[in-house]
Ligand code: NAD
Ligand code: ZN
């Protein structure tokens with residue numbers, strides 16, 4: 001089969017011929033229906049090098065995957081060939097307490113995981129191929145009726161990651177509150193929808209690009225602003241108080257500084273984007289009791305929540321599909337800032 005593989009750090013991935021995977025005991029091979037292109041792939045193919053993460057190329061890209069069960073390894077009894085499934089992306093050890101709670105994103109025994117701190121498309125072969133080997137049946141979540149794999153694929157990361165980030169701030173997002181989404185790309189456009197679907201907060205969306213701000217407005221943002229106007233407009237829109245929760249899907253020096261500038265006393269500043277910025281901390285540099293945290297991906301039970309919201313029509317990824325042959329171009333568009341919503345690779349006809 002063909003697979004889009006990162007062969008070495010600091011290079012474009014290559015479309016190459018590889019052997020079809022065969023499931024071992026307890027494993028499952030998924031026929032991929034959709035594999036989302038995430039900005040994290042750009043970070044890892046452009047910026048990462050030896051030692052940044054505990055794994056190395058070569059591997060097949062694609063860590064946002066959904067499709068149909070293709071072949072079952074021995075001992076897998078709770079799935080059927082042909083069944084539509086989403087792949088839960090962070091692959092932990094499966095046995096530590098966190099993993100047993102479904103929080104494999106925060107596995108505490110990563111050396112016992114299939115790849116330490118990674119998963120399919122992140123150190124092991126991912127979904128930008130016709131078939132993908134999933135090392136344990138527990139990492140598959142059956143798709144609810146009405147949700148097809150192309151629409152479901154982005155939900156496994158671009159939907160799940162914002163859901164996890166928003167959910168931890170639910171107590172601060174009651175009526176009268178304001179949430180700011182910075183960066184309305186693959187993750188951010190779903191973050192706007194997650195805030196709308198699961199809280200009473202007003203949503204302000206910030207992006208450098210006009211088309212991204214338009215998408216945010218279409219997804220229900222109450223106010224959209226360009227970064228240069230954001231601090232003043234958000235202060236004005238909140239009666240000077242600031243935003244209860246800022247969700248930063250960029251993570252640059254500029255966006256972190258914006259988050260601190262518009263955050264409210266007792267609020268949350270949650271950094272999801274990995275652009276590598278830093279935020280200086282001194283007694284007077286952030287509002288009192290503003291909690292600042294990074295978040296990584298989400299839990300398996302949260303993925304079930306996200307798929308349920310989507311099946312009910314409350315979350316909908318704005319998807320552009322491309323073929324495997326068009327995948328490298330799709331990453332180039334993402335880098336150039338000409339992609340809108342999520343680009344999803346559909347490997348087979
Ligand atoms: P994307 O390229 O689809 O979207 C990024 C958006 O940010 C674009 O719309 C862009 O115009 C906008 N943007 C860029 N600079 C900006 C600025 N200074 N101010 C306002 N907006 C700006 O990217 P994505 O796939 O949605 O990923 C977003 C970030 O989240 C990436 O850094 C990615 O690596 C990271 N990520 C983190 C996790 C996690 O678990 N923490 C998971 C997935 C992705
Ligand atoms: Zn990702």
Ligand code: ZN
Nearest residue numbers: 093096099107
């Ligand atoms: Zn674990």
